[in-house]
Amino acid sequence: MSESKLNIYQENGYTDRKDYLECMAGDYGVPLEVVESMADVLGESEMFDGLVSALEDAEGMFEE
Numbered sequence: 001m002s003e004s005k006l007n008i009y010q011e012n013g014y015t016d017r018k019d020y021l022e023c024m025a026g027d028y029g030v031p032l033e034v035v036e037s038m039a040d041v042l043g044e045s046e047m048f049d050g051l052v053s054a055l056e057d058a059e060g061m062f063e064e
Contacts, residue, residue, distance in 0.1 A: 020047070021035050021036055021039055024052075024055055027055075028055040029060065029062055030055055030059065034062070035051075038055070042054065
């Protein structure tokens, strides 16, 4: 019955990990590939804390 349990992404209003990372990429203006790499390095435990901090630091670095 664990399938019906919401995952951490759904609990935070996202469909899944991909949806969350795509939203973060758009929100912070960081390419999706970079967001995915950061998420992979930081790991699942930092998805809503460390990743957000890293994206705040990277915000604006990818503007043309």
